[in-house]
Amino acid sequence: MQNLEEYKGVFVFAQQLDNEVSGIAYELLGKAKDLAAPLGAQVTAVLIGSGVEDQCDKLAEYGADRVILVDDPELKEYRTEPYAHALSSVINEFKPEIVLVGATAIGRDLGPTVSARVATGLTADCTVLEIGDFPLVAIPGKEAEQKHNQLLMTRPAFGGNTIATIACPNNRPQMATVRPGVMQKIDPIKGAKAEVVKYNPGFTPNNRYVSIKEVVKAVNDVADIMDAKILVSGGRGVGSAENFKILEDLAAVLGGTVSCSRAVVDSGWKPKELQVGQTGKTVRPNVYFAIGISGAIQHVAGMEESDIIVAINKDEDAPIFDVADYGVVGDLNKIVPQLTEAIKAQIAAK
Amino acid sequence: MKIVVCIKQVPDTKGGVKFNPDGTLDRGAMLAIMNPDDKAGLEAALKLKDQYGAEVTVLTMGLPKATDVLREAIAMGADKGILVTDRVLGGADTWATSTTLAGALRNLDYDLIITGRQAIDGDTAQVGPQIAEHLGLPVISYAQEISVDEKAGTILVKRQYDDRYHMVEAKLPCLVTALSELGTPRYMTPGGIFDACKAEITTWGRADLKDVEDCNLGLAGSPTKIAKASDKVRKGAGEKVVPESPEDAVKYIVGKLTEKHVI
């Protein structure tokens, strides 16, 4: 049986790629600070890699009180085994109360492996993390059994159709993978320093070590609108194939992709691959801009599950406004280019 | 070569999720299907069977009606199906699920275990790597392509990351989690369906699981506990504004995007 009291502190797996800490690590540090406050705990970043010591200061600037550095030549590229050994050894040695890992293609491999190795629970893809009680409301007559200062992890499931809040009351650490882009990093504190603890559990290759034969960094090829996180979609109201330029510009500043309605494909302005709707593709981006799209039911069927729908249309009665979270009645030719500039300015200011 | 593919029966969310009039999810109205990533993994296994004559076993944990997905897999070309079902296994989180499946896998001979990357109901992507951990196997997640060198006893996997891929080689036995890119699943055949319906499905209960302690099974053995679950109410119309000028419109949209952390 674990002595749960032994486990202290909020740890963050500071993912790095090519010896550069990933943005998700800073987001996790931001959240870790929030969680550490009510617990009166320290925020520790666990940095794993080869020749990554120079990254420690950045972690400090983003909120790490301490950095545990596991630096070894075996850790050059991400591989499940040496990384899982590194992180689980750190957990066994330093006994954190909470461990946060980014829900990236690395974290969603490392997290489950490590949680199984240290025999604790793991909640995937969390979007909200809070400190609270479990059960949320004490069972009458069993008030004493309610546990306080628990990590409450909220996550969507079922393709975002349901949400659940999960706790891990009887095992430590409490582990979560966290969806990128959800938590807020803090404004970096220039010159901040963290205590750096070097720790190497030793790496002896065994059958579980895989060998990497080739590393190929991706070049973005043809955009698949079903994978896009942000879609800037145009309809007949855009007016012409040439005028899609203003949508492409908007998509570019947001890192999104352009899609369209059926009318646009029928007019020959865009290829069928970009069509959203019943006879096109069903999409579920985080943000869907419906620009000059009236919102025929056939179109709506293909995009209504989007997290956020922003509609711009000059027709106040367009049915697209029945599903839009944010509907703007106005002239897209004026609004869209200005919107692109405004977003560009805001991103530059950050 | 012997391959075990772990599959799961999940409610179909394709073509929209069905809701009750009160806005909650209508699970009964949705078809139960084989989880898509698992099906891609099965396709990869069947391709290896076409190539090397591998024996493909499908394994699932679930209610007795989960035999449906085992039969589907057999109708596609799998050789045999095993259902792990027992009341004490119900309510399992990913830890307890992976200990259960590992307990079943310890009874089997395998060179390769394939699981889907994640199931569309839970979206966790955890069970595959956790099984590998319990069995002490190398794991390669997010596989886009695989090829096996039978002589050398190795597998070469194109492993996808957010911004790159690695060509990774591992020694067999090994566990691979499949992305849908691993293969467009073949259809069943009518004759395969008739055979599958006659096929014997092996059913295992708690007692058949090897080297697993009770404290790691089912709801009681699950470290994570649900504090609250709710079906997200379907959203209707949001706000609609008629701005005075394009500048106001832009300000409004930028404000909302900032509030929602889009920018």
Place this chain on the structure above:
Amino acid sequence: MDFTLPKEHEMARQLFKEFAENEVKPLAQEIDEQHRFPRETVEKMAKYGFMGIPVPKEYGGQGCDTLTYAMCVEELSKVCGTTGVIVSAHTSLCIDPILTFGTEEQKQKYVVPLAKGEKLGAFGLTEPGAGTDAQGQQTKAVLDGDEWVLNGSKCFITNGKEADVYVIFAVTGKVEKRGRVMKEISAFIVEKGTPGFTFGTKENKMGICASSTYELIFTDCRIPKENLLGAQGKGFNIAMHTLDGGRIGIASQALGLAEGALETTINYVKERKQFGRSIGQFQNTQFQLADMATKVEAAKLLVYKAAKKKDEYKTNPKVSYSFEAAQAKLYAAEVAMEVTTKAVQLHGGYGYIKEYGVERMMRDAKITEIYEGTSEVQRMVISAQLLK
């Protein structure tokens, strides 16, 4: 009596439905407009065994029953009537007579590749002057040494130019029957590429536009003696027996067309708004749909019953399914015509344009009342049994 489908049929339906949605539906409008035979679909169907569903495994088939085959034609026809009839003509009109009447050698040589879908089959009975009236046949076959020599032509042949193997009927002599001199008709297996076997014009049709409907021309076409199918002079029986089975296929096609039109219409009336409400909220629409759905269900029961009856025949050759097949085809075809016409009407202007596909279903439905015995012929078959 149990109206619940067994597990294997439920799964088979799911398979056919998925295949139809993913592989067939996306092509339906295009091949109809271009009058293009969907070779790529036939190849895919071959890969998954759809071209030999009711054929025993030892002859390269799937070893399933007639009901499974009928459900396949039904589900394909829900989204594309042309694809449905390709499978129906191939299976019912070409494979079935060879399997039923052929020698072991003929079965090995022809049924195996046909059932695997490596070859496509067709059936040639109709001639310009002879429809269901087999006595009007003009095509002749004369035995010359070890070969039959065919002369004449066949018209309106489904899978016409696309097929590889043809079951062809020809006059091989005269016989006296009850004091009347009758033509003696025999059946033959003819392979594409046989010298003297050519194709005439391609028919430009109202519906099932992507199906390849051709005239077959035989000019001193010499085929081996052993390609006689069944006994000499048994051609009429073979033709009638084959058409009984073919009618189950066409009835399934008609059923599928009706169901496809009904489903499309139900989806449409829920979405389409007029006078501030969806047209599905109007009582006229509701009553029309109720009638359509009821007739579709009745047609389905007749079709499935005929299919089951054909399976009974497989184990007991004394069983006849001629009556059931005629009833199924008569009713399903007329329901298909009625339901698709109503579907167009309920779609209004959108029904008349090609976007929703219901006008295509209506055009496709018409042929089901005509080929493999018109509705009038089915009534003759049915009434003949009643007044026997």
